[in-house]
Amino acid sequence: MKVKFLGTAGARYVMATQLRSSAGTYIEHRGNKALLDPGPGTLVRMAKSRPRLDPSRLEVVILSHIHLDHSGDLNAILDAMTEGAKRKRGVLLAPSQAVDGEDRVLFRYLLPAVEIIRMEPEKRYDIGGWSVETSCPHHHGVETYGIKVPLERGKLCFVVDTSFFPELPSCYRDCTHLVVNTVLKECNPKIKHLCLEDVERLAEEVKPELMVMTHFGMGMLRAKPWERAEELARLTGVKVKAASDGMSLEI
Secondary structure: OEEEEOOOEOOHHHHHHOOOOOOOEEEEEOOEEEEEOOOOOHHHHHHHOOOOOOHHHOOEEEOOOOOHHHHOOHHHHHHHHOOOOOOOOOEEEEOHHHHOOOOOOOOHHHHHHOEEEEOOOOOEEEEOOEEEEEEEEOOOOOOOEEEEEEOOOOEEEEEOOOOOOOOHHHHOOOOOEEEEEOOEOOOOOOOOOOEHHHHHHHHHHHOOOEEEEEOEOHHHHHOOHHHHHHHHHHHHOOEEEEOOOOOEEEO
């Protein structure tokens, strides 16, 4: 399993200023290539990656929810994957809200070019040579699901955007490796994102082998997320890393 964080921006201001890239996360597992949440700039970051990541080689694109910082390059990536919709290939795993109705973010011309799987909560999907599972529904104002990838031993899980709710840790209790969108330094009940205090609670209750924080807002960037990761590791006894643009992780 290989993971590459093409971008680590969270929230609108960091995305708009590109203080951190808002590109998605590349995942390679058992020879299959996938992309999670292709936000603005993903196509460019894939082209500039060393080694270069070719979107036409992707087999799976996963969209956790419709917000712009997660979906901005969705159509560009799918267009590249399907050779301008001329060749039907690949899978899009996304909430039905992203594909159907007035809030859809998928262009109609791409509908026939890709197999579309509409997410349901806590369900397993066998795609190619590996599997993807969805979490319980997140609390984020739109239809949102976290992602779990079973490994030979344990699971790699992506806790995407959500406010904290009491059942959240139990939704990820089976995860050995946890990637957590950590937008806020200080908690704010009006903003439906996790803060450092929430992430500390997740670490203490889930006890993963490794936790990686990503998707940082401005407050987190000012607080130096790499230092906050060291602090969380001391407090919880869990190995914690702060992702940076272009960081690779092998599991």
